Amino acid sequence: EEQLCKILCNYFIESTLVMPAFNYDFIKTRFYDSKCAKSMCGGISEHFRKLPQVYRSIYSPIHGVSVYGKDAKDLSLLRPKSSFGRESVFEYLINKADRVNVVHLDCSINDGMAFFHCLEERYNVKYRKWVRLDGIVRTENRDEKISIDWFALQNKNNVPNVQKFAHEFELSGCVKVCCINHSRWMIYSLRDYLEFFEPIFKSGVDFTTL
Numbered sequence: 001e002e003q004l005c006k007i008l009c010n011y012f013i014e015s016t017l018v019m020p021a022f023n024y025d026f027i028k029t030r031f032y033d034s035k036c037a038k039s040m041c042g043g044i045s046e047h048f049r050k051l052p053q054v055y056r057s058i059y060s061p062i063h064g065v066s067v068y069g070k071d072a073k074d075l076s077l078l079r080p081k082s083s084f085g086r087e088s089v090f091e092y093l094i095n096k097a098d099r100v101n102v103v104h105l106d107c108s109i110n111d112g113m114a115f116f117h118c119l120e121e122r123y124n125v126k127y128r129k130w131v132r133l134d135g136i137v138r139t140e141n142r143d144e145k146i147s148i149d150w151f152a153l154q155n156k157n158n159v160p161n162v163q164k165f166a167h168e169f170e171l172s173g174c175v176k177v178c179c180i181n182h183s184r185w186m187i188y189s190l191r192d193y194l195e196f197f198e199p200i201f202k203s204g205v206d207f208t209t210l
Contacts, residue, residue: 016069030135032061082149100190110166160207
């Protein structure tokens with residue numbers, strides 16, 4: 001994990017590296033401290049968030065990210081209105097999609113759903129509902145009240161099935177696969193991802209019935 005994090009930081013030294021650092025405790029506790037809340041996105045994400053010069057989302061208590069590079073501090077201070085939409089780091093990246101590459105380490109496209117969730121919000125899918133979460137976030141200077149909208153599943157037993165489309169995207173020619181330090185890397189342009197999945201959303205497909 002440490003070696004992989006170093007490789008990533010060295011590779012993105014001239015740009016910005018963004019890694020999911022989601023934590024769902026806020027849903028129950030309504031309290032979030034970006035410095036203490038563990039990342040629930042695996043060991044690499046948890047190790048990465050603790051590195052020097054890595055900033056973590058302060059005002060995104062559920063779907064926050066850890067950021068390294070030139071825009072790190074600014075991205076950590078974004079105040080999103082919703083997890084994946086208005087004024088979120090994911091909206092910021094979508095607006096720069098032509099310059100954003102997405103990397104999956106030892107997982108399939110189907111296992112990395114952040115930008116799929118962005119499109120779910122954008123197209124207001126029927127199998128999700130808006131939930132307002134009010135609580136407290138801890139900053140360096142004080143505790144602050146926060147309100148954020150979460151696009152939650154209507155029914156936890158009725159989850160979207162994206163495997164078919166994710167597999168088609170992996171075979172579309174847009175995804176590059178390579179092995180580095182015994183890890184399988186899948187790399188693709190965010191623009192290509194959006195151009196593949198947006199027409200599917202526009203067609204009105206119900207991903208829960210596939």
